[in-house]
Amino acid sequence: AAGVIQSPRHLIKEKRETATLKCYPIPRHDTVYWYQQGPGQDPQFLISFYEKMQSDKGSIPDRFSAQQFSDYHSELNMSSLELGDSALYFCASSPNGSYNEQFFGPGTRLTVL
Amino acid sequence: KQEVTQIPAALSVPEGENLVLNCSFTDSAIYNLQWFRQDPGKGLTSLLLIQSSQREQTSGRLNASLDKSSGRSTLYIAASQPGDSATYLCAGAYNTDKLIFGTGTRLQVFP
Numbered sequence: 088a089a090g091v092i093q094s095p096r097h098l099i100k101e102k103r104e105t106a107t108l109k110c111y112p113i114p115r116h117d118t119v120y121w122y123q124q125g126p127g128q129d130p131q132f133l134i135s136f137y138e139k140m141q142s143d144k145g146s147i148p149d150r151f152s153a154q155q156f157s158d159y160h161s162e163l164n165m166s167s168l169e170l171g172d173s174a175l176y177f178c179a180s181s182p183n184g185s186y187n188e189q190f191f192g193p194g195t196r197l198t199v200l
Numbered sequence: 201k202q203e204v205t206q207i208p209a210a211l212s213v214p215e216g217e218n219l220v221l222n223c224s225f226t227d228s229a230i231y232n233l234q235w236f237r238q239d240p241g242k243g244l245t246s247l248l249l250i251q252s253s254q255r256e257q258t259s260g261r262l263n264a265s266l267d268k269s270s271g272r273s274t275l276y277i278a279a280s281q282p283g284d285s286a287t288y289l290c291a292g293a294y295n296t297d298k299l300i301f302g303t304g305t306r307l308q309v310f311p
């Protein structure tokens with residue numbers, strides 16, 4: 088069965104650089120979520136989209152932005168990277184909006200040097 | 201504030217034991233609760249989803265229960281195997297469908 092695809096899987100950036108993470112949801116899933124998991128921590132919700140509109144926003148820094156495109160894939164744009172942004176970034180997708188099972192991608196490991 | 205906690209933080213058991221992982225949530229107005237497995241440095245694998253109207257869900261050797269009134273969910277693993285070694289996370293969805301995660305239980309099953 089098709090799963091959530093994230094790219095790249097690993098990314099190394101310098102401080103103050105920018106990064107773009109991509110997420111391709113499971114086919115026919117119209118809702119995408121982004122989570123950040125720091126070392127030794129539980130995942131924290133960043134932002135979500137339903138039918139290409141932002142549906143909820145969590146503890147996402149102003150330096151980060153995201154969008155969902157017409158083919159339902161989503162991109163998380165991160166600017167002015169800081170050392171503390173080093174984390175695993177997960178994308179999840181679910182069908183038909185709210186309260187359905189969320190399926191997670193393998194994550195993008197971002198390292199900021 | 202909606203919080204999800206898990207105990208124990210770590211658990212080490214011999215192969216073959218039946219075990220219970222606990223998850224507690226502060227807000228009983230939960231819409232659903234999802235259990236995940238995470239291997240070190242890897243992604244989250246969904247194990248079971250329990251809607252607020254349900255009491256339990258089963259998948260193979262796994263059984264998860266939900267008691268909204270007491271703010272608790274348990275994940276029961278029968279006949280544990282070394283391959284079950286991982287971190288198990290529970291996560292609740294409230295009035296928005298973002299998931300609030302617990303801190304996880306790190307399970308080690310030794311032969």
